[in-house]
Amino acid sequence: MTFDQSILKGITTDFLLATAEEEAAQPEGSLILASVLLSLVAIYIASKIGGELCSRINLPPVLGELVGGVVIGVSVLGLLVFPETGATAEDSLMMAFLARTTDLNPNTAEAVFEAQGEVITILSELGVVILLFEIGLESDLKELLRVGPQAAAVAVTGVLAPFVGGTAGLYYGFGVPAIPAVFAGAALTATSIGITAKVLSELGRLNSKEGQIIIGAAVIDDVLGIIILAVVASLIKTGNIEVSNVLYLVVSAGAFLVGTILIGRFLSPFLVGMVNEMKTRGQLLLTALVFAFALAYIATAINLEAILGAFAAGLVLGETEKRKELEEQVVPVADILVPVFFVCVGARTDLGVLNPAVPSNREGLILAAFLITVAIIGKAIAGYTIFGRPDINKLAIGVGMIPRGEVGLVFAGVGAASGALSPATEAAIIVMVIVTTFIAPPFLRVVFPDASPEETTETSKQEGG
């Protein structure tokens, strides 16, 4: 995902400092490490306090991680803030703490702040890559293919309903011009596969029929989202849609998902054989990660998302005899990286846009109320496209698609960068993303009422509801 709108901001300052600091650069290395260590300490404490509190009041721990992130982030404490949101070292409580406890000086502070933001951003992105790899490992490829048509129906409905509802409502009801209306409608189509998958996993529902439909639909939705983003972006830029570009995305996405699974199944016995021959430590985990990271890279290279590659790698390796052993080894890696992702999502969330005391927020909040309604209803009805299966919890499926999370923020970011959005519309999209992301976990907990409290705590490795 692309949180760093720019590592280049603040570079002007760096440039001015560069000459002054050329010799003093030596100690900076250990300061960057120190600031990363401190950030991780803050992230882990926030994620554990938030997660533990939520699990005690029977909410999904991941909600607590998001809230923990909000508390240490830009909205409250300012411990963890990021350069690309326009923050400087002076806005960062962490940097103030560093300046007090180490020999950080104002000259080096900005460079350390930039580097720390960069590293934490990549760690959080590696976190969601590992999360999707783990989800892929735990998913059942056969089951996923079996529910494929249903998942596709859910995904398409869950994209079309909010898109049409949102765009038409804004255009006709609120007088928003066509392009920003289309953009806001497009932002409504996203589904944050990371948040939903994590909650399902925490509820022990990942391998239920509903869980697999949600995961399948979320993956398809992710691909649709990328295509929609490309369409909307080209619409804004050139005023018309580049059909060849869209076709390329559709074909490459399809070819990638089908191709990796076919080639992967063919390759995986070879990988397993190789691992069995290896004698040094970490042979299974590193071989698996090489496979996952290589697929994540290929996905990025063809303009898909890295997480799709990691998910496909997990699916393929989940079919091998090494699945259990690999799952056990991935758990600690996920434990240290995944919280970085969720806490960062929270930390980047600026709750300032929710403040009605600021007059300029009010129009945004009214638009937001509309968008949130469409966002929830549009996804919630998607589950009901599954006909003739009374055993399936259709509401749960729709609810599982509600969180927009980081994907929605990407839409907001691209829209803001393009200049097509008015401040009110942009704020409304962000509020919609925040609300859908934060209400989905407790909501999911409610629509899966039969999950016993014991199942909700601990680990994600239950093999079914």
Added chain:
Amino acid sequence: MTFDQSILKGITTDFLLATAEEEAAQPEGSLILASVLLSLVAIYIASKIGGELCSRINLPPVLGELVGGVVIGVSVLGLLVFPETGATAEDSLMMAFLARTTDLNPNTAEAVFEAQGEVITILSELGVVILLFEIGLESDLKELLRVGPQAAAVAVTGVLAPFVGGTAGLYYGFGVPAIPAVFAGAALTATSIGITAKVLSELGRLNSKEGQIIIGAAVIDDVLGIIILAVVASLIKTGNIEVSNVLYLVVSAGAFLVGTILIGRFLSPFLVGMVNEMKTRGQLLLTALVFAFALAYIATAINLEAILGAFAAGLVLGETEKRKELEEQVVPVADILVPVFFVCVGARTDLGVLNPAVPSNREGLILAAFLITVAIIGKAIAGYTIFGRPDINKLAIGVGMIPRGEVGLVFAGVGAASGALSPATEAAIIVMVIVTTFIAPPFLRVVFPDASPEETTETSKQEGG
């Protein structure tokens, strides 16, 4: 350790690109992630091929990781090169590959290259932090305290002998001026605790009496090294030694090591109780890492090294009932991070200084031959300071102290930055570091002849020789 002599180099270029790229910055985020994923793929493949080959010819796998790093690094393929060595995106085969497979363009390449170097550097530093945490967990605090006096004797001899021998030899024998001679002598005192500990762990000798003496001596040596570096640096800068600074380092290092262990032992039952109360995933590992990273941060803040804090945290937590469980969870984390460290050490090693066809290298090589001799003999004799213990393999202890590794490179880096070293002296120090680092693992394998082949493969969790 501080490998990034400057993230600021190349910033000039960035600055020129900043304005041109401000809008194109959005896709850059995913390119940085892509380049990091690709770097990790290259690092893992290099570490596994190197490690497996070495383990087959009965050499320690870590030597293979170092050599694998050399192969993909600046000396051979140029896949993994770092901005702070003066390399630009054009020197990086990885960036050329990215440019071919993604929409990386020459304008963004430099920024992506810088960011990737920064992230991989921090990952490698986190790798050595985790390695020392793991070594601390596996070490036996009581045994370490019991061998403390012997370890101190070994450390002091292993620092004094090469320092005096090296400085005197260069000054009187080779006519090197006093300051560079003192500097080169100081570089001879370092011990790379990371490499030695990893080899011992691979040989299953970490918890042998020899292993614990080596670890204890290496820790003391690390502290002594920091003090010597401060002394020499202030000698170069001001021409005399700032006694107060040295005193501060000695007192703070002592207070830190004793203090963390005392306070840690007092705190650890509280930490264990808290972990037992927690219900969400990763509770033990994250609580332990918060403790380890916080101590690593404190160590950095008082001008010690982060790895000392991580080691102390491991020692303290290794005394608790959670030791076994924690060790199991740290293994996969170490497996993904530690190879980044060793491969990066190899990748940064420029074998160009070894080429005798370059006339300017020849003087350096002659000096290097002398330094290497002193480096090996000076450490090898250190083991013989242990009297009246015929059961202890004294040669093995001395050999365990031979690798200078990253610590030696820091000396070379500080020396180069200060301008006190002639190119020949600088090259000689680097050659000495390379040779001692690369010969120590096979050498250790020889002096611990009774380690059976089975013990040399797989995991580091054997509880004694």
